[in-house]
Each structure stands twice: as C-alpha cells, then as structure tokens.
Amino acid sequence: MELKRVSVTVADPKGPEAARLLAELSAELGARYEDDGAGAFVPEDATVPRSAFLIARVEDRAVGSGALVPHDPAQPHIAEIKRMYVTVDERGKGVSTEVLRQLEARARSFGYAAVRLETGILQPEAIHLYVKAGYTRIAKYGKHAQNPLSACFQKTLG
Secondary structure: OOHHHEEEEEOOOOOHHHHHHHHHHHHHHHHHHOOOOOOOOOHHHHHOOOOEEEEEEEOOEEEEEEEEEEEEOOEEEEEEEEEEEEOHHHOOOOHHHHHHHHHHHHHHHOOOOEEEEEEEOOOHHHHHHHHHOOOEEEOOOHHHOOOOOEEEEEEEOO
C-alpha cells in the first residue's frame, strides 16, 4: 500500500473533478446493474450542515471520492456514506480505505454516533472493504428495503 501518496480533502460536490468521478462511478454501476447507475445521490445533499464531499488525490490527480450526508432527520445521530469510488488504476492501493477513514473521522467530528451505507450485491470488493473496516450488515432501509440487489451496512463510531 502506498497511502503516503494519497491526500484526501473536502471538495465541491458540484465541481468538475467531482462530476468526473461521479460520472465514472455511474457508468461502472450502470454496466454492472444494467441501469443508469446514477442512484439517488444529489450533490447538493453533501453541502448541507454536517455533510461533506471528499476527493482523494494521488500526485494532484483526483482518483477517488465519497460523500457523507445526514441519514434521516428522525435519526440525527446517524450519517450515511454515499458514492464511494476509486478509479480503476488506483484500486488495491489503499485509496478507498483512506477515503472511508476520512469520512468516518468527519462523521465523528460532526457528532454522529454511527454511519450507514448501501451497496450492491454485485460489488463484492465494496462489501469486502466495508466488512474489513468493521461494518456489519443490517436490515435494508428506506428505498433499498425492497431491492434484492441491495446490501446495507452500519458501523458504530467510537
């Protein structure tokens, strides 16, 4: 792993780097799930209080991203991680682990007690990342509840 090469910073979720990374993710997911791959992420969701959009860079090149957003107003202690992505050429080098670590650190700093996320069952590498990072599978929630291709996870923050 070459984590020393990775820097993760807060970025504008509507900026050109974010748009490129989100489009790449949507294209990849679309190919796996035979749909548009866009999901329900709205960049503005990552601009509200207690949210963030992060971009990972290697040698000043944007190679990964992830968003942290409030999960549900009725559950203000839970955040949701969305749109985690790393470019194909940087996978397996610790970038996703660092983005996830930074999202969790932000969640703690915002006062969240736990983070949730949804991923697809056709993304075994994502599921492996989350389980390795201490996430446990939970009942599917919200719009994912009836989706047979969804898998939901949660991690309590210490």
